[in-house]
Amino acid sequence: MTGSGTAPREGDNRPRSARTSYNPQMKSLTRHLEYRIEKRMEFRNITHDVEALVRESGIREGLCLVNAMHITASVFINDDEPGLHEDYKRWLEELAPHDPSRYRHNRTGEDNGDAHHKRQIMGREVVVAVTDGKLDFGPWEQIFYGEFDGRRPKRVLVKIIGE
């Protein structure tokens, strides 16, 4: 967890759409998770939420896609270390400063031009192998939702396909 001071994670995961296919040929599970981050920029560890869906799917061998459904947010894999997250925030602010006057996009009435840039650095999605019914992770891999224009609910899609 990132110490973001937001409401407990449990309260945020209201499934919006759920679909589990138990076709004998191929299984799939689809879920839209919802997160609300109270800061403009923050990272939240969502590994447990994804792991729970892998278990629920019953899939033993397959692929798990996790993507931000919003274009000012990211899903990425890295370390759950608060100092690193502070480093990322400072670095992203250097690469794409918030200053709304810098972005033509903000002439549309938005002030989140920077968030569209930060998201490109950190990425939209991850694809993770499911092996023996579990996320096939290296020792430090954790899945994060990266918010760059927070203070409103946003969704993350999880889709698992396999057998």
Add this chain to the structure above:
Amino acid sequence: MTGSGTAPREGDNRPRSARTSYNPQMKSLTRHLEYRIEKRMEFRNITHDVEALVRESGIREGLCLVNAMHITASVFINDDEPGLHEDYKRWLEELAPHDPSRYRHNRTGEDNGDAHHKRQIMGREVVVAVTDGKLDFGPWEQIFYGEFDGRRPKRVLVKIIGE
């Protein structure tokens, strides 16, 4: 659309290879789309082309991979807003200026060293969930082909697998 002044999109989509598998266990569809961008750097919305292939595949639940087949181009998902695209171009030019003298790669006779860098920022590929026979998108997600060394035909691969 990006207002790029290029030829109509319809004329650009000459399939190079098509393969649809109607194996009862798992379906797949593979298609190479071709685009020719007349500017060095430009973004083109290819969402409709990918949606048409999802319909053609008949796949209801699965994953759709869309990737640039060239290493000086990107496929990415973001907003179809011309101001944002101008912001991206200026930002990428700051992060990896075109100036051919900056790149050892250009000693091979190329002048596109910058394009290999810009493509790493914007990414090679996206993987999109197919749910209920449609791309499972958030409200503003659109798929773009990002060209960083244009003025010649280049290909984008679409592969959809599922059931």
Add this chain to the structure above:
Amino acid sequence: MTGSGTAPREGDNRPRSARTSYNPQMKSLTRHLEYRIEKRMEFRNITHDVEALVRESGIREGLCLVNAMHITASVFINDDEPGLHEDYKRWLEELAPHDPSRYRHNRTGEDNGDAHHKRQIMGREVVVAVTDGKLDFGPWEQIFYGEFDGRRPKRVLVKIIGE
């Protein structure tokens, strides 16, 4: 190959885990490859290793995921051109300098804060289409393992699913 002066690649590929499923509905193959890079930052062409696993899998149509299992390393697709790789190293060093004093992460006793940033630029993973039993590549696409904190063994996961 990147001319890195490291030990021969053949010696590095000790499979850690192997799983091939010959379920009639869907096939999958999972393999953890191991690489040891003797420099802090270097890129190694691992295309042949991945191609060998595609052949071994027997999968004709599907998707191949290749990802770094460590969070200070990347898997990416670009050109096998030594000048370009030198350009990438200089560029990544500009975007995220090694200097350990710059990163709060290094207060944990690490000196690899920069590597966690470089990896985000170059990406964690690639997903490649498998068509007709082969990696469905454009003319110059090659798969690289990107090391940003080397001098110890690290793993790359390859997972192929399809039919």
